Amino acid sequence: MKETFKDAAVETRPAPAPPAPAALAAKVRTLAPTMTRSMQRVAETVASDPAGCAALTVTGLAERTGTSEATVVRTSRLLGYPGYRDLRLALAALAAQQAAGGAPAVTADIAVDDSLVDVVAKLAQEEQQCLADTAAGLDVTQLEAAVAALSGARRIDVYGIGASNLVAQDLVQKLLRIGLIAHAHADPHLAVTNAVQMRTGDVAIAITHSGRTTDVIEPLRVAFDHGATTIAITGRPDGEIAAYADHILTTSTARESELRPAAMSSRTSQLLVVDCLFIGVAQRTYETAAPALSASYEALAHRHSPRSTQR
Amino acid sequence: MKETFKDAAVETRPAPAPPAPAALAAKVRTLAPTMTRSMQRVAETVASDPAGCAALTVTGLAERTGTSEATVVRTSRLLGYPGYRDLRLALAALAAQQAAGGAPAVTADIAVDDSLVDVVAKLAQEEQQCLADTAAGLDVTQLEAAVAALSGARRIDVYGIGASNLVAQDLVQKLLRIGLIAHAHADPHLAVTNAVQMRTGDVAIAITHSGRTTDVIEPLRVAFDHGATTIAITGRPDGEIAAYADHILTTSTARESELRPAAMSSRTSQLLVVDCLFIGVAQRTYETAAPALSASYEALAHRHSPRSTQR
DNA sequence: GAGGCGGATGAAATTACTTTTCAGACGTGA
DNA sequence: TCACGTCTGAAAAGTAATTTCATCCGCCTC
Numbered sequence: 001m002k003e004t005f006k007d008a009a010v011e012t013r014p015a016p017a018p019p020a021p022a023a024l025a026a027k028v029r030t031l032a033p034t035m036t037r038s039m040q041r042v043a044e045t046v047a048s049d050p051a052g053c054a055a056l057t058v059t060g061l062a063e064r065t066g067t068s069e070a071t072v073v074r075t076s077r078l079l080g081y082p083g084y085r086d087l088r089l090a091l092a093a094l095a096a097q098q099a100a101g102g103a104p105a106v107t108a109d110i111a112v113d114d115s116l117v118d119v120v121a122k123l124a125q126e127e128q129q130c131l132a133d134t135a136a137g138l139d140v141t142q143l144e145a146a147v148a149a150l151s152g153a154r155r156i157d158v159y160g161i162g163a164s165n166l167v168a169q170d171l172v173q174k175l176l177r178i179g180l181i182a183h184a185h186a187d188p189h190l191a192v193t194n195a196v197q198m199r200t201g202d203v204a205i206a207i208t209h210s211g212r213t214t215d216v217i218e219p220l221r222v223a224f225d226h227g228a229t230t231i232a233i234t235g236r237p238d239g240e241i242a243a244y245a246d247h248i249l250t251t252s253t254a255r256e257s258e259l260r261p262a263a264m265s266s267r268t269s270q271l272l273v274v275d276c277l278f279i280g281v282a283q284r285t286y287e288t289a290a291p292a293l294s295a296s297y298e299a300l301a302h303r304h305s306p307r308s309t310q311r
Numbered sequence: 312m313k314e315t316f317k318d319a320a321v322e323t324r325p326a327p328a329p330p331a332p333a334a335l336a337a338k339v340r341t342l343a344p345t346m347t348r349s350m351q352r353v354a355e356t357v358a359s360d361p362a363g364c365a366a367l368t369v370t371g372l373a374e375r376t377g378t379s380e381a382t383v384v385r386t387s388r389l390l391g392y393p394g395y396r397d398l399r400l401a402l403a404a405l406a407a408q409q410a411a412g413g414a415p416a417v418t419a420d421i422a423v424d425d426s427l428v429d430v431v432a433k434l435a436q437e438e439q440q441c442l443a444d445t446a447a448g449l450d451v452t453q454l455e456a457a458v459a460a461l462s463g464a465r466r467i468d469v470y471g472i473g474a475s476n477l478v479a480q481d482l483v484q485k486l487l488r489i490g491l492i493a494h495a496h497a498d499p500h501l502a503v504t505n506a507v508q509m510r511t512g513d514v515a516i517a518i519t520h521s522g523r524t525t526d527v528i529e530p531l532r533v534a535f536d537h538g539a540t541t542i543a544i545t546g547r548p549d550g551e552i553a554a555y556a557d558h559i560l561t562t563s564t565a566r567e568s569e570l571r572p573a574a575m576s577s578r579t580s581q582l583l584v585v586d587c588l589f590i591g592v593a594q595r596t597y598e599t600a601a602p603a604l605s606a607s608y609e610a611l612a613h614r615h616s617p618r619s620t621q622r
Numbered sequence: 623g624a625g626g627c628g629g630a631t632g633a634a635a636t637t638a639c640t641t642t643t644c645a646g647a648c649g650t651g652a
Numbered sequence: 653t654c655a656c657g658t659c660t661g662a663a664a665a666g667t668a669a670t671t672t673c674a675t676c677c678g679c680c681t682c
Contacts, residue, residue: 096408116451
């Protein structure tokens with residue numbers, strides 16, 4: 001066996017997951033920031049015209065993207081395939097799927113002069129796409145592990161700042177409803193202070209789209225150092241935060257436009273992940289979760305005006 | 312460019328027809344009588360397990376069918392492809408098509424014993440459906456009016472409790488980013504206290520799925536009575552809250568299941584409406600919104616660790 | 623029934639394509 | 653400006669696909 005140093009490292013580190021089937025566009029977007037310029041060109045070309053690229057050989061694709069064969073192969077690897085041959089197969093599969101789905105899916109950017117009707121349609125379309133991408137790109141093994149950790153947790157802390165904090169709160173609200181002990185932290189200082197208390201059997205979750213939000217990484221690191229099980233929900237699984245996360249749940253990254261900040265789609269994606277976590281945990285702890293859920297319903301009943309027959 | 316000698320001949324002579332897309336099984340049957348024994352074996356194998364064969368090299372398939380590489384290539388040609396390479400691509404495409412068509416996204420309820428893979432798929436599917444429903448059911452006239460009111464608002468108050476409060480916060484975060492003055496209220500008492508200050512030119516927004524959450528209706532009523540423009544985001548446009556709302560934005564109501572409380576889909580729906588409001592307002596106030604947006608980006612830049620070189 | 627003929631078949635040679643290697647180019651930070 | 657690390661593509665090395673060709677088999681003829 002030869003020492004391919006970095007190549008070997010690249011291959012063994014982020015790709016225990018099987019090659020993606022149809023979540024290719026999503027994967028391209030998630031990984032794009034990791035890539036070098038020429039690799040980005042290749043990835044982009046491939047994502048935008050799977051059918052066309054499937055017809056090309058390495059050399060052809062290299063020419064078309066103005067790069068070299070080596071770069072094409074490198075890109076294929078980064079996307080999770082053993083080599084170009086397999087990427088090409090996946091491309092053909094993807095093209096067929098698209099054609100079959102009959103998805104015209106013209107996802108034009110939202111423009112300043114779009115009518116509100118268009119805005120509604122485009123937004124809905126984009127968020128749907130985002131959900132599909134997230135679902136396709138989610139590593140179920142990691143999810144499984146995260147669910148297991150949460151189900152037996154003594155206590156759960158969730159860190160999130162800004163828009164991600166809302167997601168953190170959402171998760172906490174849900175977990176509380178099924179009888180788990182969970183807290184959401186927005187204040188970085190308090191978060192760290194609390195993280196110090198964490199130990200084995202506790203679970204810490206950090207939510208950050210960029211994977212580089214120090215205010216969120218810090219408490220996760222502390223919890224990690226104290227022996228807690230740590231989970232990261234991020235759009236950049238290769239980001240700095242990965243170093244302190246036992247389990248990483250990847251959210252999809254949509255291209256952002258001027259009017260539509262990234263926060264918007266990352267939120268949709270994060271919420272789906274959070275929902276999956278919740279349902280997973282609820283399933284696992286069904287005996288206790290189900291009664292807790294109905295109890296919380298009943299407790300809220302009197303906060304609604306009694307008028308209007310319901311259901 | 313080199314002489315492609317016989318390839319050119321082969322291609323132009325017997326194959327004016329383009330390679331078959333997905334009607335492969337049919338082609339196999341039609342052509343079977345023409346074929347020799349070993350070719351039939353290959354064709355049959357290929358037709359019965361496209362996915363499996365797509366993973367094999369010529370040598371692999373030759374072995375599996377107990378024939379030679381040459382036979383495999385010959386069979387490929389007979390089926391209308393330039394060579395095995397292309398048959399393989401078609402096979403991958405076919406497999407993908409079958410897989411896509413075979414799984415028509417069963418929207419069954421999420422059950423306690425569903426695997427996590429199913430949970431992810433079903434959740435994503437449901438939320439996508441929810442988005443589509445919301446978009447379809449949204450009254451653009453009302454949205455238009457709401458956007459107009461918000462764009463010129465002196466001050467904006469948003470009321471929401473529980474899960475809806477997160478939506479309220481989301482909206483407020485966004486509005487603040489484009490330079491509007493907005494507040495989210497969770498505490499019903501404080502909300503009412505603040506609502507008293509509202510007057511013409513101010514906008515109050517209440518978010519409640521049921522349309523019967525008194526803690527949210529109350530402040531909206533007060534704001535309404537004081538002359539503010541009021542907007543309700545609710546799943547029950549006929550609910551009690553309608554009486555105090557100038558504009559009503561209807562969110563979709565998904566059936567809820569035991570494991571999946573209504574809060575989950577209502578949140579998705581509410582967020583879409585909120586996003587539409589935001590984009591609408593951002594469009595209307597583009598001159599001030601755009602610089603404000605980029606300013607808030609820059610302000611956040613230093614909260615991210617500078618690591619990871621990227622382009 | 624022997625000989626011969628035409629097509630079918632696979633082993634091996636050839637060619638096309640893919641992957642790896644490596645040295646130079648490029649950008650970056652000191 | 654220099655040194656260093658990274659990116660990049662040309663070309664070597666390796667692998668898979670295609671072609672060639674000798675053999676073999678079955679069938680027909682005499």
